Amino acid sequence: MNESSPSKDGADELFASIFTEAGHDDPHDHWRRLREVAPVHRTAEGVFYVSDHQACQQVLRDPNFRAFGRNRLYGPQWKEHPIYYRLDEILGGMDAPDHTRQRGAVAGFFKPRRLEKLRDRMEHIVEELLAEMENGFDGNSVDFVARFALPLPVNVVGEVVGVRSMMSTPVPDLALHWTQGYDPAASAETLARADEAMDELYAYFGDLIDQRERAGATGDDLIAHMLATTGTPTGLSRAEMIPMLVTLCGGGFETTTRLLTNAVVTLSRRPDLHARLRAEPWLIPTAIEEFLRHDATVQFLGRLVAEDTELLGVPIPAGSPVNLSIIAANRDPKVFVQPDEIDIERKPNPHLTFIAGVHFCLGAHLARMEAQVALQAITRRYARLELAGPPVQAPGFAMRGYADVPLAYHR
Numbered sequence: 001m002n003e004s005s006p007s008k009d010g011a012d013e014l015f016a017s018i019f020t021e022a023g024h025d026d027p028h029d030h031w032r033r034l035r036e037v038a039p040v041h042r043t044a045e046g047v048f049y050v051s052d053h054q055a056c057q058q059v060l061r062d063p064n065f066r067a068f069g070r071n072r073l074y075g076p077q078w079k080e081h082p083i084y085y086r087l088d089e090i091l092g093g094m095d096a097p098d099h100t101r102q103r104g105a106v107a108g109f110f111k112p113r114r115l116e117k118l119r120d121r122m123e124h125i126v127e128e129l130l131a132e133m134e135n136g137f138d139g140n141s142v143d144f145v146a147r148f149a150l151p152l153p154v155n156v157v158g159e160v161v162g163v164r165s166m167m168s169t170p171v172p173d174l175a176l177h178w179t180q181g182y183d184p185a186a187s188a189e190t191l192a193r194a195d196e197a198m199d200e201l202y203a204y205f206g207d208l209i210d211q212r213e214r215a216g217a218t219g220d221d222l223i224a225h226m227l228a229t230t231g232t233p234t235g236l237s238r239a240e241m242i243p244m245l246v247t248l249c250g251g252g253f254e255t256t257t258r259l260l261t262n263a264v265v266t267l268s269r270r271p272d273l274h275a276r277l278r279a280e281p282w283l284i285p286t287a288i289e290e291f292l293r294h295d296a297t298v299q300f301l302g303r304l305v306a307e308d309t310e311l312l313g314v315p316i317p318a319g320s321p322v323n324l325s326i327i328a329a330n331r332d333p334k335v336f337v338q339p340d341e342i343d344i345e346r347k348p349n350p351h352l353t354f355i356a357g358v359h360f361c362l363g364a365h366l367a368r369m370e371a372q373v374a375l376q377a378i379t380r381r382y383a384r385l386e387l388a389g390p391p392v393q394a395p396g397f398a399m400r401g402y403a404d405v406p407l408a409y410h411r
């Protein structure tokens with residue numbers, strides 16, 4: 001075993017460069033250089049960052065790398081903040097057997113065959129949003145994020161859980177404030193707002209469940225299903241239903257928004273790709289996989305080591321936090337030929353944007369469907385897209401993607 005020796009190989013400096021303005025704007029080259037010298041990099045604080053694809057896969061599939069207890073990594077004050085202590089209650093923060101049972105209680109809702117029933121409704125939502133987006137066009141540009149990329153996933157998740165037009169409820173705003181609290185660069189004010197937002201989300205969904213129960217909870221949506229099965233061996237308890245609904249909003253909005261904005265920015269900059277997808281729409285599914293790979297929304301995500309282990313020869317003591325750099329793994333040249341290039345026909349494309357293992361994104365098929373329906377409609381409707389101004393990367397380091405995309409379109 002060899003300890004990583006950052007001072008000798010410059011890995012500390014390379015790692016620090018990721019958290020600079022230049023690293024924020026374009027982190028890929030910084031990760032590439034770090035992966036070359038220290039694919040498993042230990043920081044001075046004893047946190048391990050993994051940028052090698054195979055090592056990330058290994059962590060994701062090994063139960064020795066736990067999801068439960070990650071909130072303890074936020075320091076002794078974790079017990080004072082709802083956004084930290086409630087991580088133990090949400091699916092992504094659990095291990096077996098709780099994770100297996102709770103995921104099993106809702107997994108049927110996210111199976112491709114069931115979601116396909118939503119496709120017509122999704123197409124309808126997309127057409128409506130594109131028409132509204134055009135209403136907002138001032139002759140120069142339209143705000144693609146506010147008019148399309150956010151309302152689409154919000155309203156689609158709303159359909160699944162049983163809240164029509166979720167965009168007109170407080171939920172999207174609260175979900176945004178909540179998830180901003182996890183960013184390593186979050187200020188005290190952002191953290192306080194995130195805590196409040198999480199409490200408000202719990203209260204909102206608690207009230208909604210009460211209302212639906214009083215109304216008899218009929219329907220084909222997730223809330224009706226959870227109410228019908230609660231108290232049975234495969235159902236969720238009432239206390240478990242609320243964090244499940246909160247998680248679906250936290251996990252299903254911003255991530256999908258960022259996928260849609262990344263795709264549209266790429267198509268605006270690459271009219272050749274736009275023309276190709278317009279002429280050959282059957283390439284849209286593989287193009288989406290490539291957009292997911294090329295600029296993953298999630299920069300890194302964490303696990304906690306249960307027992308002493310090692311990764312690529314680097315010893316990792318029990319209790320260590322391990323952060324997987326998904327964006328770096330997705331451009332590992334050992335797995336992807338010409339990783340910095342966009343190849344809309346890339347196959348196979350084993351990117352880790354939805355990760356792997358037992359926590360594989362529950363909403364992956366839903367997100368793929370949304371992106372397919374959206375890109376089909378956009379490339380069919382518009383001959384060309386154009387950026388009316390520079391797109392602005394959202395602040396923060398945990399998630400990546402554009403917060404502001406001024407867009408023009410040409411029929």
Ligand code: HEM
Nearest residue numbers: 091092248251252255256259297301359361362363366367
């Ligand atoms: C492009 C869009 C999306 C991306 C990039 C994405 C990414 C991810 C990632 C990386 C994880 C693993 C988190 C971890 O283990 O720490 C995850 C888990 C999860 N995602 Fe997604 N997600 C997307 C869309 C969605 C949607 C649309 C939903 C549902 C409405 C959703 C619901 C979930 C849930 C519930 C989990 C937890 C699964 C578990 O722990 O078993 N996601 N997602």
